[in-house]
Amino acid sequence: xxxRSCLWLSLFFCFTAYGSTRAETTLxxxxxxxxxxxxxxxxxPPFAYVNKNNEWVGFSIDLVEKAIVPALNKKLNKQIKIxxxxxxxxxxxxxxxxNAVDLVAETMTDTQSRRDSVDFSLTFFITGAQFLVKKGAPxxxxxxxxxxxxxxxxxxxxxxxxxxxxxNAKLIEFPDQPxxxxxxxxxxxxxxxxxxxxxxxxRAKAPKPDEWAVVGEFFSYEPYGMxxxxxxxxxxxxxxxxxxxxxxSGLYFEIYDKWFGAxxxxxxxxxxxxxxxxxxxxVPK
Amino acid sequence: xxxxxxxxxxxxxxxxxxxxxxxITTLHLSALAWLLALSLGILxxxxxxxxxxxxxxxxxxxxxxxxxxxxxxxxxxWYFGLPPLFPQGLQDWLFEHGAEFWAGVFALGVYxxxxxxxxxxxxxxxxxxxxFEAALSTGLTVLQxxxxxxxxxxxxLIVPPATNETLNLLKNSSVALTIGVAELTxxxxxxxxxxxxxxxxxxxxxxxxxxLCLGIARLMARVERRxxxxxxxxxxxxxxx
Numbered sequence: 001x002x003x004r005s006c007l008w009l010s011l012f013f014c015f016t017a018y019g020s021t022r023a024e025t026t027l028x029x030x031x032x033x034x035x036x037x038x039x040x041x042x043x044x045p046p047f048a049y050v051n052k053n054n055e056w057v058g059f060s061i062d063l064v065e066k067a068i069v070p071a072l073n074k075k076l077n078k079q080i081k082i083x084x085x086x087x088x089x090x091x092x093x094x095x096x097x098x099n100a101v102d103l104v105a106e107t108m109t110d111t112q113s114r115r116d117s118v119d120f121s122l123t124f125f126i127t128g129a130q131f132l133v134k135k136g137a138p139x140x141x142x143x144x145x146x147x148x149x150x151x152x153x154x155x156x157x158x159x160x161x162x163x164x165x166x167x168n169a170k171l172i173e174f175p176d177q178p179x180x181x182x183x184x185x186x187x188x189x190x191x192x193x194x195x196x197x198x199x200x201x202x203r204a205k206a207p208k209p210d211e212w213a214v215v216g217e218f219f220s221y222e223p224y225g226m227x228x229x230x231x232x233x234x235x236x237x238x239x240x241x242x243x244x245x246x247x248x249s250g251l252y253f254e255i256y257d258k259w260f261g262a263x264x265x266x267x268x269x270x271x272x273x274x275x276x277x278x279x280x281x282x283v284p285k
Numbered sequence: 286x287x288x289x290x291x292x293x294x295x296x297x298x299x300x301x302x303x304x305x306x307x308x309i310t311t312l313h314l315s316a317l318a319w320l321l322a323l324s325l326g327i328l329x330x331x332x333x334x335x336x337x338x339x340x341x342x343x344x345x346x347x348x349x350x351x352x353x354x355x356x357x358x359x360x361x362x363w364y365f366g367l368p369p370l371f372p373q374g375l376q377d378w379l380f381e382h383g384a385e386f387w388a389g390v391f392a393l394g395v396y397x398x399x400x401x402x403x404x405x406x407x408x409x410x411x412x413x414x415x416x417f418e419a420a421l422s423t424g425l426t427v428l429q430x431x432x433x434x435x436x437x438x439x440x441x442l443i444v445p446p447a448t449n450e451t452l453n454l455l456k457n458s459s460v461a462l463t464i465g466v467a468e469l470t471x472x473x474x475x476x477x478x479x480x481x482x483x484x485x486x487x488x489x490x491x492x493x494x495x496x497l498c499l500g501i502a503r504l505m506a507r508v509e510r511r512x513x514x515x516x517x518x519x520x521x522x523x524x525x526x
């Protein structure tokens with residue numbers, strides 16, 4: 001009995017340990033260490049991925065480097081370095097809340113339930129879920145996936161929607177994009193669902209892009225935001241102002257063009273509606 | 286900056302059902318893999334001690350090849366590497382009938398079979414050689430001596446290290462989530478997706494694994510006491526619990 005209570009006590013301490021050690025805000029932490037640690041992806045082109053030259057780059061990373069770090073430098077009056085760590089849907093919230101990363105800048109959809117655990121910046125990209133299939137496949141959208149084998153990414157909002165709306169689809173969830181794509185290429189699954197822009201990115205990076213097609217209407221709304229620890233409004237304000245300034249000054253659209261323009265990694269023109277939505281998020285100075 | 290704990294996510298909505306499903310899948314996967322691992326282990330462990338050289342080589346090759354490649358690689362091998370070698374019709378049939386689960390069973394079973402093999406070999410080699418010679422001198426063939434004398438004694442000697450391997454196998458079953466098997470760890474991640482409550486979900490998973498492992502350890506300690514051979518092994522079964 002004694003042994004058992006020891007066990008419970010040690011477990012209890014495991015979980016309460018980080019409740020008490022956290023006193024400093026993100027800005028204080030960054031000021032002290034001189035480094036902003038961002039959590040990002042290695043396999044989500046063009047938002048965050050490792051390119052052919054083995055550089056860890058992408059649209060989300062560029063936004064942090066060009067819009068947020070300058071704002072940090074100004075605020076803290078010193079040169080802040082960026083350190084990148086890999087995050088994935090199942091790990092990004094724990095890594096953030098345990099202080100392992102300070103800002104999640106990848107392809108994270110802002111949702112109401114996630115807002116219970118973390119705070120989000122303003123929306124920096126809008127997409128929706130679609131399907132990647134072999135060209136000419138019978139799957140044309142969410143209406144045609146009943147009984148089909150569909151891959152999704154573990155912990156993504158798309159998997160959740162498929163499970164709710166088409167419960168008889170055979171959903172197989174993989175921890176990362178490369179494994180899901182491999183399963184699609186080999187026929188383990190007949191379609192892979194993810195946010196449309198990510199599928200477009202995957203297709204563009206595939207050895208033979210013409211063999212693949214992104215199909216279906218958007219069956220979800222996926223506004224991407226950057227995630228931060230909850231109740232740290234000074235840091236959140238800084239991130240938001242950085243993004244707003246970038247949108248207002250046109251820097252955001254330059255970066256957008258670099259990745260999604262006609263000559264970008266994944267051509268994906270900005271619709272006038274989306275552009276207006278982004279601009280309307282900018283509040284007056 | 287504070288994380289709001291909300292333990293009620295673990296029993297509200299479908300969460301409980303998911304954890305239960307995950308638990309069942311983990312047990313199903315582990316039990317099948319364990320049977321496979323034990324059979325392969327006994328077979329190759331026995332072969333490695335036989336006085337016939339080619340058989341020893343064969344069994345050694347199996348053990349060294351399978352235990353020295355990471356389990357994750359084996360998962361990918363059985364799921365992604367093997368099916369393309371089959372004809373198209375069989376591939377489709379497999380993919381329709383839970384290929385990921387069976388790939389998981391084989392990956393886990395064959396990998397742990399190689400590890401079990403070493404446990405069983407050490408058990409066999411700890412039996413005095415005279416035991417084997419005595420068996421032969423009563424007129425048993427080599428095969429009979431192994432089947433009737435050597436292997437049964439070895440199995441009774443190796444309960445503690447076999448327990449260890451069993452627990453490892455159970456915990457390693459979580460690697461199957463990389464090929465999309467919806468086992469316990471997978472379900473805890475799913476809860477995280479739906480509720481964004483990662484710590485609660487992970488804590489629930491941890492406690493279930495811990496409970497399972499403690500249960501198995503306890504059961505095996507009882508088995509150990511029952512099957513201990515007086516004189517061949519020191520006072521059997523010293524369990525902490």
